Amino acid sequence: MKACDICHAQVTGTHEFCPLCGKRLQPAEPYGYTLPGNRYPDLSRISAQYNFMLRLLLFLSLLGGGVSVLVNVLVPTGFWWCLIVIVAEVYLWLTIPPLLRRARNYAKRLLFQTLLTALLMVALDFIIGWRGWSVSYAIPSLLCAGIVAIAAMIVFSRTNWPQYVFYQFTMGLLGFIPLVLYFFGLSTSIVMVLITAALGLGSVLVTVVFGDRSLKSDFRRRFHF
Amino acid sequence: MAKRIDEQNHWHRLDNTANIFPVTTSKNESNVFRLSMTLIAPVAPELLQQALEMMLPRFPGFAVLLRRGAFWFYLNENNAVPTIREESDYPCRAINPAQNNDFLFRVTYYDKRINVEIFHVLTDGTGGVQFLRALCCQYLMLAYPTRFTEEEKAKHWYEQHVAETNDGYVSNYRPTKKTSFSIGKGYRIRGERLLLDTLSVVHTYIPLQPLLALCRGKGVTITQYVTACIAWGVYTTQLRKRPSKHPLNMYLPINLRKLFGTNTALNFFSNIYISLDMQADDLHFNEILAEVKKQFEEKISRGNMLEKISYTVGSGYNPAVRFVPLPLKNLALRIMFKQGAKSSSLAFSNVGDMSLPAPFAQYVTGASFLLSCVPREPIKFAACSANGLFTLSFASMLRSQEIQQAIVQKMAEDGLEVTIETNGVDYESV
Known part of the structure; x- marks a missing residue:
């Protein structure tokens, strides 16, 4: 068993340094009560979920919408066709994601x-x-x-x-x-x-x-x- | 004749407190707590799965899924089977019902430990302990079939009755005149955060008998002593360096079952705030302890708690609230909750004894209890005891371990033999 001189506590596990203060642990006589001996999975490599496809699709639809508004404004035809693009995009974003989720x-x-x-x-x-x-x-x-x-x-x-x-x-x-x-x-x-x-x-x-x-x-x- | 839907499909309302949880829950605010039991040998997954399937029918309050009604959420019977998993994430992460057949709890294992992580909509710590105990007893009977008598095996260790899905808040409701329980803004614990979703867990183990003797000597309860230690830890590391005009408000959930003689399987707790003004820079621990004790005795009374629960139940009865469509209600609740959350500086919950009954106790080496952190309260404290070992666990989103260190130092200074254990997120890894 190891103990920390600064925190006045014993530390279980394979630590070399005190998990609380970072000082090097010293060997010590165990306290004599039974410890549960919990272990935890090593999660240091776990990375946050990052959905690249979703972000790419979102970017493309924003880009598409923006470009059609721009073209519609720059080349006037008397007809706001860019609204169709935007409405269609909103419709797709509202309907497709729920379809991909598991149905209840x-x-x-x-x-x-x-x-x-x-x-x-x-x-x-x-x-x-x-x-x-x-x-x-x-x-x-x-x-x-x-x-x-x-x-x-x-x-x-x-x-x-x-x-x-x-x-x-x-x-x-x-x-x-x-x-x-x-x-x-x-x-x-x-x-x-x-x-x-x-x-x-x-x-x-x-x-x-x-x-x-x-x-x-x-x-x-x-x-x- | 075909079975009627009424018999096939039970449902019940959320209890009065649970109404807030589906509304305020998000990825960052999971409202999930974890109860764990550590056994003497590594857990056998297939037996744990079998144990869960065997005991779940005895807990109708857990075999449910969350649905939206027009005016309120409700919990509907869930006939699917939950699956256990090996622990592969930080504790108390938000529960995504879609990942586990719509269940609102999660059973995981790692090495010798069985964890139950419960979304607070289902029940509180006391209800969760019963569930974990039932699961562990069932598992141990499967794992050591020859060590138990037929009588012991035939017995249903722990169960819920359908009648226990009665709302304890509503059955104890008395009309009240009190209109508000809001207290001012509380001190906010600050510090550099750990990366992303990383959560640092530190368990401190202390033998129960010396701790009890120490507390008796000081004339306080264990909860009061630990609360004072936590206040001391925050005071010496944060408030002394950076005095604040806001008091340190410590949120403590209070189990109402004994106070009201009601045995419900749903949530039945209220809370108190231990509010300490810590502007002075020469406070002594004994002063803090005396103030904590005084506030505990003032605030925990049947009358106070009754007023508190009657106020919330009463507002639910208000027709102006009752008949508002759910989405609007949620919006209002969210705003109110955001305001209320500013009062709390930290939370500490002591769930008490988690020991298993006699024939099973020898297979258990310890228990632990963990609360989920939220950005507003980046460190939370939870305690329990089992087999004569008191466990105080810190769950923290902060990089610095100074508060934990100060608390451990204080308890060691008082002569307690403290041993610490971590989940590996500490000085060596960060």
């Missing part, structure tokens, strides 16, 4: 992607001169696809249904958005509106009738206050 709930992911893509469509429609195709056709189509996709997921993996039921219900409710838009005169295609609303209604009914208690308990846990 695919239905939740689907709902998130549907909503984000709907926003992208509205933004694009707005940038290239509002003609309303996003609210009339793109959003209803996306919602229909979402409702059908969640239904298909439930059919193919019935054991996961309790986890998905909340999102099926929410997606069903979102199916009525085009109807609301139609009443405010934003949406023009009554056919698309009715198809989406019908699918949404079906989805909500299925969850309410078949989900009964599971839906209720899921609501209670998500909305407890």
Whole structure:
């Protein structure tokens, strides 16, 4: 056993110098009580995580956005096309990273992607001169696809249904958005509106009738206050 | 008939204190503590894994994952299996649920030591000790199958009952008029930092009996004595050189289970601040010890603690808080927490006795307890005891070991036989 004359303490392990004050340790009679003898892994070589790819991609997208703004300003065409580049980049940064993460709930992911893509469509429609195709056709189509996709997921993996039921219900409710838009005169295609609303209604009914208690308990846990 | 989701999938609310942890946790602020038990022989990983799988169902409060609700977080039953790993990082790193099947705790081993690292959302030190004890007992029964009687093996050593996931704060709540518990800004310990995420760990071992005798002689408890030693260490190395108008505020968590006769598996602690004004440059240790003792006796009372917990529970009941959507609530909590955190200079927690029951005690050589550091409190102190050995552990982000040295010197000066052990981050390596 070794001891430090300055700190008045004994030191276990293979130290030659006192870990507290740095002075050379002197040999000493052990105190005579049992010590646990802990060892720790040598972590001196461990380096902090540094994700080069991520940083490179971030740099390239910032560069791309910056260059397109610059070109757009220097070569005026009367059309702000650089906004499309920026919106697309924001969309990619918002959607791709969650996709690469391990999925906990695919239905939740689907709902998130549907909503984000709907926003992208509205933004694009707005940038290239509002003609309303996003609210009339793109959003209803996306919602229909979402409702059908969640239904298909439930059919193919019935054991996961309790986890998905909340999102099926929410997606069903979102199916009525085009109807609301139609009443405010934003949406023009009554056919698309009715198809989406019908699918949404079906989805909500299925969850309410078949989900009964599971839906209720899921609501209670998500909305407890 | 198909099993109902209600029976399959339990969930419970976070206890009143736990609500703060998911909000304030980040890579730099992990809110993770580590409890370790050192055994007489190297740990066999496959047996440890088996032991964990066997005892986890007895701890429903640990087999959970964290979810977001519209108004509050909640803990949902997690039916996956956690995996043990060999220790390969610094202690008390933030827990990334995605890396361990969404569990909020981590079981690691190294050589003879079993570590359990727990995110504070799950429980406090007392709850964590029960979990570690159960794991160690189960492991020892697997590792030495012939040394235990059938009766001992059949017994469930330590378990949680579902009823214990009741919130002790809420069940002891009494409406209160008190509106604030904020104290002023505290002295901030400063010093050059270690590189990146490096954490220096120093354990100091002291035989329990002489320590008890010393404290009895001074008429104080062990916690009071160690608190005074810590204050002395900071005073002699930092405050004497650089006097501050801010007092040294030492944050001490207080276990409320005995005080309120409530046995819960969730968090059930409150805190006190031992606040010492240290502007004078000729303070004596005995003056500090007397002041620490006085504040302990004043501040730890059922009435004081009741007011404190009732205040926080009461604010959670406030409709203006209750029905605010979670993201907004989190934002407000974060700001309040940032303000509150400025009061604390350092934290010291004594989890008490961690010994295993009689048939298992002989296979254990020691235990230790570690808290995670945060930039605002770059050094934290944690203590426990097992098998007649008191262990005070320092976790530090600071390059200099002067505070640790001053504390060790002080205790050795008082006649205690101190032995130190480090994780290798010290003078030789930095």
